[in-house]
Amino acid sequence: MTTPMFNPLVAALIDALADPVILVEGQRLMAINRAARDQFGFRLANSDIRLAIRHPRVLAAITAAERASLEVEGLGRADQPWLVEVTPIDDDVVMVRMIDRAAQRAAEKMRVDFVANASHELRTPLAGILGYAETLAEDGAMDEPTRRNFARTIESEAKRMLRIVTDLMALSRIEADRFVLPRTQIDFAALIRKAVEDNEALAERRACVIATDIEPDIPAVRGDEAQLLQLADNLIGNAIRYGCGEDCEKITVTVRRSGRDRLRLAVADKGPGIAPEHLPRLTERFYRVDAARSRNSGGTGLGLAIVKHIAERHRGTLNIASALGTGTTITVDLPIAR
Known part of the structure; x- marks a missing residue:
């Protein structure tokens, strides 16, 4: 030396x-x-x-x-x-x-990629809105069915932009509070029942049944009620959108104790499943296994990123298990309130 x-x-x-x-x-x-x-x-x-x-x-x-x-x-x-x-x-x-400087460079690349992805995701529906709006604004006769179709498309693309902006704002708020541990006691069983109820209309449109299995006398968790509801809503909504189809008409939502001091929420489907090479990237912002299918289903590409950040803020863990042809199960473990 x-x-x-x-x-x-x-x-x-x-x-x-x-x-x-x-x-x-x-x-x-x-x-x-x-x-x-x-x-x-x-x-x-x-x-x-x-x-x-x-x-x-x-x-x-x-x-x-x-x-x-x-x-x-x-x-x-x-x-x-x-x-x-x-x-x-x-x-x-x-x-x-x-x-x-490796960590700093990785963070800079992440910021650049995020801005590029967000710009692309917003530009695509905006281009559609402008195109249809310009056509509607042109002089000349237009039959009523065509006009209605254009108006519906504009409404659909505008709602898609609103969902993206809403999810971006939610993700920003969650990240801003990531070091603040929530203190409110939450009736987790009641919260999951509400999330299931909120998704019943989507399930009905997709001809999907939501089966629930909630263990009796589930203890409370400490958390942010709005964020935990969003976590459950995203998981259930994703399972309905991507896990329900001709070969799968049911998803299962389970809440049970996991060990002495944790609760486990599991959302499972028997849908087409996800290839192994996609699993490590599913919680990346705007990452999609099938971009066209995700957009057609109303997804923003931010749902699992939001779930991951909410789980981390609540000192929880997220696990995704899936295989092609057998379905997907996503579990979130959260600490029980003491």
């Missing part, structure tokens, strides 16, 4: 830093902290710095012994982004600190 002339206290201080840090004297590697050894395999104090770092921009900054802040890749893994800060300590010694 140190040379005989190197202060052990300074060595201990840089070793306590979470970021990789090295101290360089001229072109000699004086000291390496634990994070640098773990990340890059730097082992040899007193060795030439060029044996440890081969990036030309970083080497040039170290050799110049001037303060610099560099965004680079190629240290460690080829695609790993780093912010490298070179700080002169005295005339001969510089400290090189490497800050991992």
Whole structure:
């Protein structure tokens, strides 16, 4: 870790830093902290710095012994982004600190993708509304059935835009409160019965039956009633839209204890199921297994993302189990109120 002339206290201080840090004297590697050894395999104090770092921009900054802040890749893994800060300590010694930027870059990419996806999802129905509205505004005769059809399409696309905006706003509110644990005691059995009742009209239109199996004397949970109702509504609505069809005429909603201190909500269908490669991405915003079917069913692509965030805010867990041809079961475990 140190040379005989190197202060052990300074060595201990840089070793306590979470970021990789090295101290360089001229072109000699004086000291390496634990994070640098773990990340890059730097082992040899007193060795030439060029044996440890081969990036030309970083080497040039170290050799110049001037303060610099560099965004680079190629240290460690080829695609790993780093912010490298070179700080002169005295005339001969510089400290090189490497800050991992992978998480920040992933967050930036997520924001860019989110804006692009949201813009696309809103632009598609808006283009339809404008097209039909322009046709209706044109001079000339139009038969009544055509006019009604255009008006219904405009109404349908406008409602779709409203659902997307509503879901985006809900997701934003949930994320804003994600660190605030709800304190209100909620009668979870009654809440699930209400969610089932709210979805009866949709089930009737889809020729689907909602079967409920709620264990007696279910204890309360601590939660945000509106958010938990939205969670249940999204799960039941999705099961009706995508799990009910010619081969499946029933979905099952089950509420039971799960261990000593948790409740489990399970929504199951015997529909077509979901291929394994899609399962890890189902809770991503705007991710769809079948985009055309989702839009035709009235989905926004945000339902399971909302469910995941509500479950996390309530210190719960979400699990999705599905296989092609056998159906899908989504479970949410929530802590019992104490």
